[in-house]
Amino acid sequence: MEKENPYRQSIFNPPGRSGLLGRVFYFAVYRAMLRYLGPLHRPGALYRSVGILILSGMGVLLFIAGTPADFYRVYATDGYDQPSEIYAIGPDGKYMAISEFLPPGETRRVIYLEDQPDGGDPFDLKVVRSFIATEDNNFTRHPGVDPLGIARAMLVNIQAMNVKEGASTITQQVARLRFLSRDRHIIRKMREAFLALLIEMRHSKSEIMEIYLNTVPLGHGTNGIEAAARFYFDKSYRELDWGEAAVLSAMTTSPSTYSPLKKPEQSRRKVGVVLNRLVQNGDITVREAEEQFRSLTEHFYATLNRSPNDSSFQQRLNLHPYATEYVKAQLPSEFRGRVLMRGGLRIYTTINHQHQQAAEEEMIPHLRRETRRRHRSPFTRFEIFEDDLGPAVRMQELIFPMAPIRRRMTRAERDFFLEFEREFQAESELLNYLSGGTNLSKAYEYLRSTGSRIAEEEQTVEGALISLRPESGAITAVIGGSGFEPRNQLIRVDARRQAGSAFKPLVYSSAIENTGRSDSADFVLTAATLIDDSPVLYVNRDLSEYSPENYSRSYEGLIRLRRGLTLSKNAVAVRTYKNVGPDYINHTVEDLLHLSERSRGQRELPREASVALGSFDVSPLEMARAYATFASNGREVHPYVISHITDAHGRILLDNRPELERRERRQILSPGGAEIITSLLMDVVRQGTGRAAGLPGRSVAGKTGTTNRNNNAWFVGYTPELVTALYIGYDNPRSLGAGATGGGLAAPVWGRYMYKALLGEPANPFRFPGSDVVRVEICEQTGMLPGPGCSNTMVELFLPGTQPTEVNAELEGGSSNEPPPVIKRTDDVFAEDDLGF
Template identity: 45%
Template sequence: MGSGFADLEEYRKSIFDPEEGVGLFSRIFFFSVGNRLQKLARGSLLRATIFTGLMGAGIIFCITFTFADPFLVWYDAGYDEPSALYGVGKDGKPELIAKYVSSQSGRETIELTEEDMKLPVARAFIATEDNAFEDHWGLDLYGIARAAVVNLLAGGIREGASTITQQVARLRYLSRERSIVRKAREASLALFLEAHFSKPEILELYFNEVPLGHGTRGVQAASHFYFNKDFRELNWGEVAVLSSLTTRPNDLTPLKYPSDSARKIRVVFQRLIETGMITPTQASEAHAYLRNEYYPSLYNRYPEESYFGVRTNRFPYATAYVLQELSSRLRRKIYTGGYRIYSTINVQHQQAAEDQMIPWLKKLNERPKRSAFSRYEVFDNEAGDFLPLVQLMFDLPDYQIHRTKSQRDFSIEFDRHWREDLTLLNFMTGEMKPAMALEEDLRRSQKSTDDDEHGIQGALISIRPDTGAITAVIGGTGFESKNQQLRFESAHRQPGSAFKPIVYAAGLDYTGRNPGTERK
């Protein structure tokens, strides 16, 4: 009697101090039936067994049920969606330039239709994860019984019985903690999911949640990372790769462990054949594609490559500039608000500018770094062509050089005689400053001409005069972690003679004159 009272006291304590995840309804249930169970235990064994068995299903539900669970499912707010930036395409229609994806996300959401259920990617995941998905109501009782027998005979966990719906419940609403309480709550949430969503909607949730390695979350992000394709374009070989990653994505990734990946993919093909999704011939063709085309293509990819390094960002300078121009309110939600931002960036203009300017700037930086005009060849290349013409106009001496052990500099005689004349030359040409170069030559002869650690930089901005629309921008030699300055806007430097055509054109337009107009 004393023992029973102690057990009852302990039971009452558990009602008011339950384990995490135990709902209020379960506390009331256990308290009300506690005494009844004790009385039955002292009665016939058969009655106690029957009553206990009947209460088993109710107990499992009561353990896992919380009043918040239906609201989690019924009022699911959906996903935080990254914002997208569009430019003007060749046909004048919006064309995607970039997606502002958070470094914490790795997800690209999709919408799945009834027709999409016939796609190879849908059939492959159903076959490998939950072949009875379209028939059950959230739980696969036969699968649970089979897994229980297999695990009992193996003496450990060898096979799971989670349906796709249960996996959605775990991935979407629960932690990754392994416990009986969490597993039972997963089952009850699966029932709510099945009651509220259609099968395509549940599979859509799964496709948006399942982690598939290298920072990808969801089928669409993985499709872009592994194959640079939309998920609807994947063939049987490619969907076999993705569906092989659901259990241990970090251990079976083809980028890091191609041999282990290949073995797992063979198991997937066998499963697809057994379920009638594909024929042995189709499996052989898909496997040949992976062996001969896909796996060799991975040799040029870094094993530790991340999804965040291949996300959509075609023109980083334009992407960064648009983000900078947005209001602070929009910037705060740029990664979650799902905004569609339409810019005046012309995709053709931007692509042409990057194809021409950035390689040219990089080529300039490949030359040996030396101070301006510290050697004869540099000066001769820059000024040699027009100096004979200037010498016809002015009484200028020939320049000379003398050689030293470490460098070749202009002679002091040249420096002394040319300084004033070259200063005048500056005003005539407007292209360079030879006198300044000479003045600084001896002092800077061993220093680089680079104005910063990134070498020679350049900037470009293309604007339509009639509308003011910005159609292309470039801020330097390439958008990198240490080189993200938007120099077309932030580098406060004089444009020099490059601005003269604009001034002259405006003057001609304003006065109505042209090059043939006589001045009186």
């Protein structure tokens, strides 16, 4: 009979005086030990006991290190941060990416390992094999934590008495990159291991490798192998050879220490280590490794043709900065901040790449050019001459027998002279003193003493442009200045300023619509109404005088409204507003500008005649929206720029398209009223102040605008396909100079932009379905039906019931039963109170 083991008795049999809980506990532990270890006297039981204790301790520590939130974080996230992208409509009508959003200092190009062109195994890629050899040889075999790797690292570090080798698997690195900091302490390492186990349960090996290769930092602001491959070698990660792949994988432990740009020697040594590991793993032969290392070493600087201070931030996708920032400003709050920077959003917009590119090509150089024109520096005249006439003059010198025309100083010579004077001012003073020459330093001091005046003159000419489709309201292009700056990229797009005569069509269209459709109006305004174009004088309540003048300072007497708008006569606009009255004008103008009911109390249109001359501050978008109403048959337009938003997997998060299709569009003007104002504005472009905005073969309507003292120059116009509002002016109110008008400054760039933007689109005529206008031949002199003495006639457009029905015989010295409709000059000055203000 076997003798009972006293060790077992003393350890696992509780004393007789033990309580029930103690007896149960000891019995449970004893039975568990017997089940998993067997009798303790058997061989290997002690080692198994130690192993169980270690694993149990690790389990307890992992339980302490882990948190319930870790389960949610691992299972609720997609694995890695993805850049959000903004898409515009490309030349082929399909969406194209124009910009991306990433946290500051990062650049990333997302790759998908499973999407290989040849359908091959992604683990056969050279760059993947290189990272596995460098970081985790057992990646495909361990469950997230590599016990053998930990033991090996411990032995190496103990022998070296230093941390020479890490034991983190690629999965653990993913856990650290995604969820943890880089601090080195035991709790963080335990959480890293715990998260690695969860990640292995959540993702496949291919997915884990994809996450790693998309997030690993590789120096100079690059995150992920695609961004790094593009930055260092200007090729895709699939195209890397073994040596190039080794350069990238060598940087994982410390991108700054092993940067091939900043520390090429350290990088080369580490590349040799990586190639050696690839040989040990059987991925390449010794000969291949030697050839790769030799080739990389011989052409190291040629292959990596970059400055050590270069950053991948310069490679971020941002084709159209103004459009990008405008879209960003329109995003709902739930799609901003971290979600925008890391959420992989796909933001599909109405921005048209062709329109935006045309706007940048025309608007920005035009503004910079106008800035140079207005500088009074003597150098500027030569720069403008060179820009304008330099090529033509050189061509003439070659063709005709003429003496060469020499400029006094080129831009490069000017820059060199000023820089030389700044750097060697003291030396030049001494040289001038010794030689008795001209003291250039005194001239330099004079220039510096007048710095405040020069600084004022060097304020840049700025401006804004915005385009939209009149039928849908889709915004297709936006520009906010002469050069993109993060501080003020949108201030000019949103800023309100006086629009000058570009505001007149809003007043005229409202007056024609409301008096022509009203049974109670005392006076009916038509495009043929005669209005007295002569000086007008106001006496304000404070007894001060206000006398708006025509820009040309010339007056024509009685002229038709159509001609008054074509030539932008201020006296005609003021008398129209005075005689029709704000009751028939203001409300419709507010609807055209879409002033909401909530804001009308704050931005109510003043009841004063200066409104007719554009004294009310408006933004470019508000003006574009008002003119779009003219182009869209009198219906209101709802501008928008975001079509829909999806996540990285294509799931729709926001879709504005159904709402836009369902949204009702109020009829602000009748189709007939819209057709009449469009006809008037077409004359402005054909034969008036807007001739520079004409587009060959296209129907164009628009109006120039010039504010007091030439502070702002506007042109707002449209074709059947596109509406564009554009203004030019200084940020701080200041005159652009004599001759800086809407027709001379804004209309030309508007025309060039629209020509490029609409290139390739069919040219359509204006159409106004449902228009009830009546076309009547009238006498140009009187606006009435032509009589025997009428020398010139034309066809005019009228709302039903407002057309003339009688012949006016004043030209023949006879009489008529119906006098011509006329707004005459008043003999007495009138105060604002006379208008009911």
